[in-house]
Amino acid sequence: MEEIRTEIVLWFSVIIVIGLVALVWSADKFVNGASAIAQRAGLTPMMIGLTIVSVGTSAPEILIAIMSAWSGSGELAVGNALGSNIANVGLVLGITLLVKSISLNQNTTFIDLPLLVLVVIVTGALLFDLTLSRGDSFVLLAALGLFFLHIIRNGQHSSGESEATPIPSLSPLTAWLTFLGGLGLLIVSSRALVWAASQIAAALGVSELLIGLTIVAVGTSLPELAASVMSALKGQADMAIGAIIGSNMFNLLLVLAIPGFWGTLSLQAEVLHRDLVAVFVTTLVLALAALYGWNRQAGVSKLTRNTGAVLLALYCAYYLWLFATP
Incomplete structure (x- = not known):
């Protein structure tokens, strides 16, 4: 019986x-196709970057949330959203900073990071009753709308090459085929992943929340890890930290909201007392490190390797806490 269960877990893995x-x-592929179509429709590179590319980078988490909610596995979506946030800051940014220190501009230090801390606090307040309702989801979605207004306003006041998002040069037919093909594969692959994750949870006798917090969350954060390390090595620090902040905002305000639209979801107490606490602590440490590293004369804040080591240590401590929790 044990051998059969091991084989089942292996195949679903x-x-x-x-x-x-x-x-x-x-x-x-979905982002490439959508960006090319939007460019032909007259959207500026800046607007494409702020909308399509921003949403597209969170597409795996969004599709997993939709498929999880549709399949009645809402806890998997919640675990993925919170686990991805913890992994993005503790694992992705922690390793990135160990590779190379990052300098943050004034907006990121004094607006974006404090705003992310505020969003975590609001999320905790909404989930304090251990339920995720449609009302909670609408509040999160409204906050996402305000966040979009914020990044659009910031984009309108930005100048230079940072506004431009590289757009692939595709013919109209190729753009549509790439867009539709990418969307179709997104749906199929996310459905298969949710199904397999649910089967593993059942076979091992663990909650779907735990699978979402670990396997699925780390898996969806690996692309951000590779992109952030490469961005830091190329001296594109704003891109590295911007991708992490943007991804975490979308995880809390959109991915986490999705299961609530299917009906009120009851949450385990650990979501509030363990997982949201971990999200808050890692985010707060990052924000405080940025404020502490602010250099008024240079007009930048420096995140050092020491900060990376602390964030990575917090991530490891969370995993120990995760598996020590009954």
Whole structure:
């Protein structure tokens, strides 16, 4: 019996790995196709970057949330949203800072990071009763709308090459085929991943929340890890930290909101007392480190390797806490 269960877990693990690879690849194609179509429709590169590309980079988490809610596995979506946030700051940014220190501009230090801390606090307040209702989801979605207004306003006051998002040069037919093909594979791969994750949870006798917090969350954060490390090495620090802040905002305000639209979802107490606490602590440490590293004369804040080590240590401590929790 034990051998059969091990074999089942192994096969479903293979499906999860294949699903994650297909999910990331199809998200990239979806963004490329959508960006090319939007460019031909007259949207500026800045607006494409602020809308399509921003949403597209969170497409795996969004599709997983939709498929999880549709399949009655809302806890998997909640675990993915919160686990991805913890992984983005503790694992992704922690490792990135160990590779190279990052300098943050004034907006990121004094507006974006404090805003992210505020969003975490609001999320905790909404989930304090251990339920995620439609009302909670609408509040999160409204906050997402305000966040969009914020980034659009910031984009309108930005200048230079940072406004431009590289857009692939595709013919109209190729753009539509890439867009539709990417979207189709996104749907199929996310559905397969959610199904496999649910089967593993059942086979191991663990909650779907735990699977979402670990396997699925880390898997969907690996592309951000690779992109952030490469951005830091190339001296594109704003891109690295911007991707993490943007992804975490979308996870809390959109991905987390999705299961609530299918009906009120009851949450485990650990979501509030353990997982949201971990999201808050890692986010707060990052924001405080940015404020502490502010250099008024240079007009930048420096996040050092020491900060990276602290964030990575917090991430490891969370995992120990996660598996020590009954």
